[in-house]
Amino acid sequence: MSRDPGRRAAVVVLDGVGAGGAPDAARFGDEGANTLSNTARAAGGLRLPNLQRLGLGNIVEIEGVPPAGEPRASWGLMTERSAAKATLAGHWEIMGLVLREPLPTYPEGFPEEIISRFERETGRKVIGNRPASGTQIIEELGPEQERTGAWIVYTSADSVFQVAAHTGVIPLQELYEACEKAHRMLIGEGRILVERVIARPYHGKPGAYERENENRHDYGIEPFGETYLDRIKDAGHEVVAVGKVRDIFDGRGITRHLPAPPDDAAKVDAVLEALGEVGSGLIFANLVDFDAKYGHRRDPEGMAQNLERFDRRVPELLGALGPEDLLVITADHGNDPTFRGTDHTRERVPLLAAGGGGARPLGVRETFADAGASAAAWLGVRRGGLPGESWV
Template sequence: MKRVFLIILDSFGIGSCMDSYEFGDYGANTFGNIAKMCFLGKANNGRSGVLSIPNLMSLGIGEIFKEVTGNYPLGVKKTKFLQGCYAYSSSISKGKDTFSGHWEIVGVPIFKEWFFFNKLTNSFSKSLLNKIKNDCGLTGILGNCHASGTEIIKKFGIEHLLTKKPIFYTSSDSVFQVSCHEKEYGLNNLYELCKKIRIILNKNKINIARVIARPFIGNNPENFKRTEKRKDFSIIINKKTVLEKLILEKGGSVHAIGKISDIFSGIGITSSISTQDLFDSFEKTIKAINCCSRNSIVFSNFIDFDSLWGHRRDVSGYAKGLEYFDFNLPRLLNILKKDDLLIITADHGCDPTWIGTDHTREYVPILIYKKKMKNKFLGCRKTFADISQTISEYFGISRMNYGDSIL
């Protein structure tokens, strides 16, 4: 009974890759810099001491780090017990964003140029905004700037409540984010607005990867808070992923945990479960593993590493999250059956010690575990698509167009 459990530690990069200088990221190392800052007592919130992740170390994360940098990570205890196989990979996609990373992992690298927010004018174009206002019947909009999601609702939240004008903003990714009050504006109204914006972008051939609905609650800047009912409206890529092939060729199933379904617009997904935080993500992943049948993929994204700690430059929070995941990892390993395959990886980096608040172009780790698997280093991979080719080979489905099987 073959099953694959694919876990994305969102943004858990492991060192600058060969083309990182093209992105201004040479020297970024999400894992290494978090561990070092904690060890040196330079992390925020007073965090100091060794980063305790013995289970990830036993799966080879420290060995990968040594392969990339030449040394074991400073501030992480080395382990003599190794289990499973490990590798690391660079990306062949053009971007260092969530969308590109996930699509490459499932076998469809993204080579197109994304449309990004115009940093020179600090705004979306007037022509685009006019199309949106006219087609969506808006009297006006707020924001229209590059901003943090928590800060923009503090700045425009009161005006939004008074005028009901939606708040538009973006980040370093190719995204169009819309923030509205969940109750006063209405969650369904927000979703409908984002759907219309997605259609407008598609019709005008504007390659923005995702339109993101960002609901919030509260009645003043002190208690405004984003809720877990975020929804992504992604551009559709008309190429088959390994997820679709499993369903079509083997009658299999794909169970998406977290934001996975939104990234793929629900295509190649048979069930989707939303999550609230790291704890919820882990518990729902465990439940899905316990419930799924043969020829299944459980595909989980642990978004907090990126959204809560990477982008917000919270070294201590990131470290605590890694330790929580690591502490619970044996629960996951212990429920695996003999033919189950576990793959833990990432989609890009987001070094919280780096300049700015953007993602960082880094290698990602690939940790592979199966019961009675011999420990082995499987090299530096040229593309994240090697993961999809590995899954394809494991299930015995047709070969993907990109990548080589790691196994």
């Protein structure tokens, strides 16, 4: 295919908003998880009139969101093939890179040799070193960090090395430098011991600590193969990353980054900004609040409210599309706020596609990569040997 100079595709990822039904959920201990359906049930129903008209209620049973008689978008589900239920794996697969083997996780905390080396290289001690919710471990260990100046290190069910620091105690730049050292230790020496190193700055007082999400930074693995982002960029299109997408791909295949702090509303604003400026290309956005603020914190009311806030912005997104544009709304994994624990849940993800040849059922897709394949095809970019089947 040749480059189509007048088309745009926008892929908006509602981070953690799964739709249940993953065929391998039991292998991950996640049977019964369904972020959309269980959130709706816990909240006494959802009010999502705009997503309902697009066909969200045709995808999965959602209390308060009935099926549309004639959906205004194509609708379906996507099944993950990657051996993980993580943000990086989900986004990589959306763009055609399937993670065949799971990355290491640390349910007992990181080995002593990793912690000792991190302490030596950064000149500060470590406290924590266990799987934990970020907000909970900061509330628990923040006073000790203020007294001692130690790093708070923690992980989760994902393959992540997270470093939290009170910016009134440890300067932000020192936190970033420490995370760069951890990245070299854990990713940059010919072995991959974690998926990402994450800098988690915060401020405030005991009982009222606040994370500085706008200053969070992820240090990830560079994609090990070509993605649809690379293909689209190499074809001469713009590739605009909104939110943490740039960090997830370590900047590969991206021409412009819109960080859009501090919340999902600002990220929708950034998508609209890009749609107003990009002549041809891809806008790839991550709306992280669903996951970070509500899924991991097991807050179904908050999840429901954020879904309703996003729903109110849908008409703006649709209104910003031209006749030759494609909008895809999907997710990267589940994070059921009613489920046990505080980690991601293995689920299929919803798929809504406005534009791109009218509305029709898309069924259950065999891989998240169908989204990237379709965005690339819409832009006239060849699929080559990457996974995924286009619906456009």
